[in-house]
Amino acid sequence: MTKTAWVFPGQGSQTQGMLNDLLDQPLAKEKFAQAEEILGWSVIDICQNDPDKLSQTLYTQPCLYVVETILADLLKDKQKPNLVAGHSLGEYIALYVADVFEWSPGLRLVKRRAELMDSAAGGMMAALINFDREQLETAIANNSEVVLANDNSPTQVVISGTPTAVKAVISQVKTKRALPLKVSGAFHSHLMKPAANEFQELLTPIEFHRANVPVLSNIAPTPAVEADVLKQRLIEQMTGGVRWREIALALPENGIERVVEIGPGNVLTGLIKRTCSGLTLKNIRSMADFDG
Known part of the structure; x- marks a missing residue:
């Protein structure tokens, strides 16, 4: 079976x-x-x-x-x-x-x-596609205002936090695409x-x-x-x-x-x-x- x-x-x-x-x-x-x-x-x-x-x-x-x-x-x-x-x-x-x-x-x-x-308000989420995971983990570890919200696959994640923090992490990580999500808050x-x-x-x-x-x-x-x-x-x-x-x-x-x-x-x-x-x-x- x-x-x-x-x-x-x-x-x-x-x-x-x-x-x-x-x-x-x-x-x-x-x-x-x-x-x-x-x-x-x-x-x-x-x-x-x-x-x-x-x-x-x-x-x-x-x-x-x-x-x-x-x-x-x-x-x-x-x-x-x-x-x-x-x-x-x-x-x-x-x-x-x-x-x-x-x-x-x-x-x-x-x-x-x-x-x-x-x-919910005041937060932001963004999807990262084909990214450097080591760089991402380091950037998140150094920024208490952003988290890994969705670890979806080896090549796709979603980060969540304050808009300033999310944008800062995106700027520090090599990624093919970073897409802000149309959501009301920083879910998860x-x-x-x-x-x-x-x-x-x-x-x-x-x-x-x-x-x-x-x-x-x-x-x-x-x-x-x-x-x-x-x-x-x-x-x-x-x-x-x-x-x-x-x-x-x-x-x-x-x-x-x-x-x-x-x-x-x-x-x-x-x-x-x-x-x-x-x-x-x-x-x-x-x-x-x-x-x-």
């Missing part, structure tokens, strides 16, 4: 119309209705008719949670994963799929997370601490269950199933870095042979392909991808 990991993308993977072929699915209809009650707005309307709102953190994160969990639930009727992981927001979908929390509490968490992150950095503290007050009383499949977390890419461990890792996620490169390396170390990315786009399978070889990669972006 081929050991399979399911991985779930986060913000940046959203696409207009990403739910179109789910509209006739009874499960999806039920979830879209529940989501509108919880959110106070229509995921269908945003995804189909409002690309500007879809690109805003406030709406992006709940939309992705709803679409990816529906796809995962439909896929669970056909197969089951041996391991799950998600990139930033995607970790919430991974925890839901592992039965760590129920769907509605999960969406409420994502809603509040999106609100807090959308209201110490600058998110006030938002993280407020979010923790909401997260702490939420009931977490022991996972029915091991989860690789963003801040600790080692398999875990214990409810208290997974909750603590999620608490630390908003200010901690996303260690996706290490998650990718951990997949074959844990016997994984096949990786299925569930959600729009193919960002995570692309990052995994650039990080480790020998894995079979598949994308489930819509109902059309379920065969094969």
Whole structure:
């Protein structure tokens, strides 16, 4: 039996119309209705008719949670994963799929997370592509106002911090491209601490269950199933870095042979392909991808 990991993308993977072929699915209809009650707005309307709102953190994160969990639930009727992981927001979908929390509490968490992150200000994030890692590590070590927010692959990272600090680090590192990201704040950095503290007050009383499949977390890419461990890792996620490169390396170390990315786009399978070889990669972006 081929050991399979399911991985779930986060913000940046959203696409207009990403739910179109789910509209006739009874499960999806039920979830879209529940989501509108919880959110106070229509995921269908945003995804189909409002690309500007879809690109805003406030709406992006709940939309992705709803679409990816529906796809995962439909896929669970056909197969089951041996391991799950998600990139930033995607970790919430991974925890839901592992039965760590129920769907509605999960969406409420994502809603509040999106609100807090959308209201963050005063920070900057930038992606570095084909960079000198040694130079980057030195520059970050010498600047307390910038951190490695997303270690995505050997050739792509995201740094986060104050605008002055991020620009200073970029000037000190040899890189093919440095791209400022269109986000409201310095996500996955110490600058998110006030938002993280407020979010923790909401997260702490939420009931977490022991996972029915091991989860690789963003801040600790080692398999875990214990409810208290997974909750603590999620608490630390908003200010901690996303260690996706290490998650990718951990997949074959844990016997994984096949990786299925569930959600729009193919960002995570692309990052995994650039990080480790020998894995079979598949994308489930819509109902059309379920065969094969």
